[in-house]
Amino acid sequence: MAFALKGVAYVTGAGSGIGQFAAYSLAKQGVRQFALLDRNPSTATITELKKRYPDVSIKEIELDVSNEGAINDSVEQTVKEFGRIDYALNNAGIGGALETTDKIELSDFQRILTVNTTGVWLCQRAQIRQMLKQEKRSDSERSYRGSIVNTASMYGFIGPSLNVPSTAYTTSKHAVIGLTRADAIAFAPKGIKINALCPGYVATPLVMSSMSAGSVMDNERIKVPAQRVANMDEIGDCVAFLHSEASSYMIGAALVADGGFTIQ
Structure with a gap:
């Protein structure tokens, strides 16, 4: 399905993983102006985007999402370069140590919440x-001043498995869903669409490198009704959908893409 996206995309965590493939999906649907943000270089993403779409314009910005001033400056840089931001994906995040509450240090817990939630x-x-x-890009009632997607997780809905004691990560992703819903209510009347994506x-x-037979991740994969983990482009396509007019009546939604894991 083609979504015919027009405008400027701002993607954090764009150097690899979901952010990288979300950029590819947005470009596939028509976006040609990108601000790509990551703590590390987004070289691979930029190279592939330019290979697939030679007419793409990209501004690469180094960004630590725990730095308030750097975030504000990155938005200003994007607007100075492209004039506006139509599609924002707040995807940068960390997993952190797999520890239960009795074992995790305060500093580690706070670090995960600082990156993933704050x-x-x-x-x-x-x-x-x-x-x-x-202003909105068109007079259509399906059009918005801008669309924001926050990357949460299926662990924003459920507790972690016993063999994946990701207490801090789970806490941070529950909070992202709450943040998404609160701001979605506040700003939908003002023409801003905000939703969350909850991948499994x-x-x-990183996941594939730990998927050896009998490993923790292999045992988790077996629990997925679809009997596999998601391809990164499948999650990228979910991002494009949430930014498109096809999802224009979705406000504060938390779209789960987990192969059926959370419905068991």
Whole structure:
């Protein structure tokens, strides 16, 4: 299904994984102006985008999402370069140690929440402030001043498996869904669409490197009704859908793409 996306995309965590493939999916649907943000270089993403879509324009920005000033500056840089932000994906995040509450240190718990929750809030705040200044791209009732998607997780709905004691990560992703819903209510009347994406296990390089037979991740894969982990482009396509007019009546939704894991 073609979504015919037009405008400017701002993607955090764009150097690899979901952010990388979300950029590919957005470009496939028509986006040609990108701000790609990551703590590490987004070289692979940029190279592939330019190979597939030679007319694409890209601004690469180094960004630590725990840095409030850097976030505000990155939004300003994007607007200076492209004039506006139409599609924001707040995807940068970390997994952290697989520890239960009795074993995790306060500093580790706070670090995960700082990146996964506060970082999303800081990015979303800067994006909302910009989107409130810009008009809708068309007069259609399906059009918005801007669309924001926050990467949460299926662990934003459920507790972790006994053999995956990701207490801090799970806490942070529950919070992302709450943040998404609260701001979606506040800003939908003002023309800003905000939703969350909740992936299950995805075939990122890190996951696949730990998928040996009998490993923790292999045992988790077996629990998935679809009997596999998601391909990264499948999750990228979900991002494009949430930004498109096909999802224009979805406000504060938490779209689960987990192969059926959470419905068991």
